[in-house]
Amino acid sequence: xxxxxxxxxxxxxxxxxxxxxxxxxxxxxxxxxxxxxxxxxxxxxxxxxxxxxxxxxxxxxxxxxxxxxxxxxxxxxxxxxxxxxxxxxxxxxxxxxxxxxxxxxxxxxxxxxxxxxxxxxxxxxxxxxxxxxxxxxxxxxxxxxxxxxxxxxxxxxxxxxxxxxxxxxxxxxxxxxxxxxxxxxxxxxxxxxxxxxxxxxxxxxxxxxxxxxxxxxxxxxxxxxxxxxxxxx
Amino acid sequence: xxxxxxxxxxxxxxxxxxxxxxxxxxxxxxxxxxxxxxxxxxxxxxxxxxxxxxxxxxxxxxxxxxxxxxxxxxxxxxxxxxxxxxxxxxxxxxxxxxxxxxxxxxxxxxxxxxxxxxxxxxxxxxxxxxxxxxxxxxxxxxxxxxxxxxxxxxxxxxxxxxxxxxxxxxxxxxxxxxxxxxxxxxxxxxxxxxxxxxxxxxxxxxxxxxxxxxxxxxxxxxxxxxxxxxxxxxxxxxxxxxxxxxxxxxxxxxxxxxxxxxxxxxxxxx
Ligand SMILES: Nc1nc2c(ncn2[C@@H]2O[C@H](COP(=O)(O)OP(=O)(O)OP(=O)(O)O)[C@@H](O)[C@H]2O)c(=O)[nH]1
Ligand SMILES: Nc1ncnc2c1ncn2[C@@H]1O[C@H](COP(=O)(O)OP(=O)(O)O)[C@@H](O)[C@H]1O
Ligand SMILES: [Mg+2]
Ligand SMILES: [Mg+2]
Ligand SMILES: [Zn+2]
Numbered sequence: 001x002x003x004x005x006x007x008x009x010x011x012x013x014x015x016x017x018x019x020x021x022x023x024x025x026x027x028x029x030x031x032x033x034x035x036x037x038x039x040x041x042x043x044x045x046x047x048x049x050x051x052x053x054x055x056x057x058x059x060x061x062x063x064x065x066x067x068x069x070x071x072x073x074x075x076x077x078x079x080x081x082x083x084x085x086x087x088x089x090x091x092x093x094x095x096x097x098x099x100x101x102x103x104x105x106x107x108x109x110x111x112x113x114x115x116x117x118x119x120x121x122x123x124x125x126x127x128x129x130x131x132x133x134x135x136x137x138x139x140x141x142x143x144x145x146x147x148x149x150x151x152x153x154x155x156x157x158x159x160x161x162x163x164x165x166x167x168x169x170x171x172x173x174x175x176x177x178x179x180x181x182x183x184x185x186x187x188x189x190x191x192x193x194x195x196x197x198x199x200x201x202x203x204x205x206x207x208x209x210x211x212x213x214x215x216x217x218x219x220x221x222x223x224x225x226x227x228x229x230x231x232x233x
Numbered sequence: 234x235x236x237x238x239x240x241x242x243x244x245x246x247x248x249x250x251x252x253x254x255x256x257x258x259x260x261x262x263x264x265x266x267x268x269x270x271x272x273x274x275x276x277x278x279x280x281x282x283x284x285x286x287x288x289x290x291x292x293x294x295x296x297x298x299x300x301x302x303x304x305x306x307x308x309x310x311x312x313x314x315x316x317x318x319x320x321x322x323x324x325x326x327x328x329x330x331x332x333x334x335x336x337x338x339x340x341x342x343x344x345x346x347x348x349x350x351x352x353x354x355x356x357x358x359x360x361x362x363x364x365x366x367x368x369x370x371x372x373x374x375x376x377x378x379x380x381x382x383x384x385x386x387x388x389x390x391x392x393x394x395x396x397x398x399x400x401x402x403x404x405x406x407x408x409x410x411x412x413x414x415x416x417x418x419x420x421x422x423x424x425x426x427x428x429x430x431x432x433x434x435x436x437x438x439x440x441x442x443x444x445x446x447x448x449x450x451x452x453x454x455x456x457x458x459x460x461x462x463x464x465x466x467x468x469x470x471x472x473x474x475x476x477x478x479x480x481x482x483x484x485x486x487x488x489x490x491x492x493x494x495x496x497x498x499x500x501x502x503x
Contacts, residue, residue, distance in 0.1 A: 115325075116325050118326075118327050119326050119327060119328050119333075120327075141279075142325070143321070143324075143325055143326075144317075144318075144319050144321050144324065144385055145282065145316065145317040145318075145319065145389075146333075146337050146385065146388050146389075146392075146393075147324060147325065147326045147333075149310045149337060149340050149341070150326065150328075150333060150336045150337050150340065151326075152310070152340075153310075153336060153339070153340050154336075164308075166307070171289065171290050172288075173283060173288065173289050173290075174283070174288075175288070176288050
């Protein structure tokens with residue numbers, strides 16, 4: 001079983017990219033399954049089930065950060081995909097929390113960004129970009145060639161090891177290299193490990209405790225004038 | 234140095250094969266692309282810029298010097314032999330003009346010492362194309378349509394300085410169109426202009442005619458058309474003068490076209 005995890009800010013074109021990839025993977029004789037992880041609403045599972053007749057489902061992370069949620073459920077999801085006779089699992093995740101990244105060692109990490117977002121975005125997104133294998137830049141049809149090139153340079157500057165692939169996800173232009181990347185990804189290892197370091201501790205904010213002020217929280221916290229410190233119960 | 238670019242035909246919007254199956258363009262040629270709105274002109278030059286390899290909606294393929302272009306052209310902009318000036322009349326980038334041009338120059342050139350002078354030359358070129366001054370400290374998003382297009386053309390010519398330049402509808406740019414052509418033609422390159430403008434079309438060595446997503450004809454500018462180019466230029470200059478007159482709040486009089494009328498009468502006699 002191969003695994004590709006696709007993260008990126010809202011409405012950047014993750015679903016559009018994955019739809020083109022799914023069609024091409026099927027044409028290459030593979031059997032993809034699709035999983036969407038989102039906070040409170042998603043309909044991509046229905047789209048993929050209808051359009052490609054492949055196993056597709058979604059999970060709402062609710063009060064958890066979607067990437068934390070992914071760590072907890074990915075094992076089950078791979079078993080589900082295996083039972084459904086899939087040989088590649090495509091995961092789309094909302095990537096809302098810029099402290100975490102959902103990619104795992106042995107799977108392909110795709111980060112989707114739109115060329116229309118500000119030039120500073122690559123500097124802001126942190127591990128979601130720097131831990132990815134490939135930065136997929138969508139909506140290249142909406143900007144000038146010069147802006148596209150400067151945006152690419154900003155990505156490489158922020159994440160030197162990441163490969164940049166520019167696509168028009170409306171028409172599926174530039175998708176073939178991405179398909180090759182998936183085809184060349186080996187099957188996942190027995191034990192999956194999250195790539196990079198997750199953010200410190202288990203954060204009570206992530207799990208929905210809303211009170212303002214570190215005095216209300218546990219785990220690794222910080223006050224305005226201190227470094228992080230551990231606050232046990 | 235690149236000598237030739239080849240466009241191998243694909244198929245039209247209704248999947249019929251493209252009537253002109255192969256076009257070869259050589260260094261130094263100026264080519265126009267003409268056709269009704271929606272006929273696929275922009276798509277055609279985008280195919281060239283993307284080094285289409287059967288992977289765009291048209292199925293076209295692009296060869297450079299007879300071969301499939303290497304992947305590095307897309308990976309490393311300093312190797313990319315193509316500059317594309319898109320139809321965009323606004324930037325989405327929020328950087329100041331100077332910083333943007335510096336970054337772009339740094340990407341396109343291998344000589345880091347040239348960056349500042351390239352930026353200044355680019356601004357200077359842009360300012361020859363538009364009356365509204367383009368200065369380094371303005372944010373890109375604040376530029377008008379004319380300033381944006383002037384900067385795109387200047388950037389492509391000075392910073393990209395590639396052997397192949399593709400230009401989408403220069404006449405709609407709100408810039409000094411003839412000045413742009415004069416400046417551009419000082420560089421020996423392959424120029425491809427998408428245009429509706431007879432004057433630009435007649436300046437070209439040939440024109441590609443598009444219909445319904447396909448190239449339907451490749452027409453070389455013949456001797457009769459070249460002779461006629463002078464008359465078209467005069468008509469165009471006359472109209473440009475009239476346009477300038479109303480823009481400045483003036484009245485139009487017969488005086489404005491007298492020179493032109495005299496020429497026409499003379500030519501009719503000859
Ligand atoms: N012009 C253009 N539009 C695009 C491109 N890619 C995606 N879009 C449009 O962007 C919008 C959002 O695309 P989606 O694929 O739904 O984005 P997403 O990242 O899956 O969005 P969420 O899952 O809702 O966060 C849609 O209207 C797409 O048609 C592109 O390359 N060019
Ligand atoms: N050969 C083709 N096959 C399929 N669609 C095409 C083809 N050529 C153009 N199109 C589509 O037609 C539309 C108009 O094309 P465009 O290049 O913008 O036209 P123009 O620049 O001449 O106004 C676009 O949506 C484009 O994707
Ligand atoms: Mg989506
Ligand atoms: Mg067009
Ligand atoms: Zn988180």
